[in-house]
Amino acid sequence: MTTLDRIKKISKKRGFSLVQVNDKAGLGKNTIYSWKTKEPSINNLKAVAHVLNVSVEYLLGNTTDESIPSEPKRVDLADDDYIMTYQGKPIPEEDMEYIKRILNGGKD
Template sequence: MTILERIKELSKSQGLSLQAVAVKAGIGKNSIYKWDTQTPSIEKITNVANILHVSTDYLLGSTDNQSPAPKHQQIDLEDKNVIMTFEGKPIPPEDIELMKRLLRGKNTDE
């Protein structure tokens, strides 16, 4: 299945036309139709993948898994509900304090 065929299928299942997907992705409204014969830029593929809520790998045919890669989650080191482990074992509180100082760029000898 080509990138154009995948986009057509996804667009249809989401009730969108190819032109609507293109406009939402911030590219020319007829751009996607040309992707059968022209190679789109990575930026354009990424924008379309984001609109259709799939991975770029899925659009490119590298995988049949439509799920986009999970976004990196920020963790607050001061949050008492964060459970920190290393190799399946809890990290001792004194080591957590050392790691916090290192991450903040402070001297560990203080």
């Protein structure tokens, strides 16, 4: 399985299209698709791994473990550059607004 195949597989599992992952990772247009014919840079792989919440090692095929062995990820809820998930599925926007209100002590 190639790196692109792994990205497709985990993206689908997370409920994202490759275009969504590409955009959230801040890559140039169709960058991920170009990996069919060329090797991705380590920085681009890190960005995609970050979006998909997997390790670069997993994307490269060096491990079958999708988890990231580092410390838990901390994200600002106001930052729209991250795709928030629960059990691998995106949290709907209306639910995210509810969660934000709860965490902010009921304040808007």
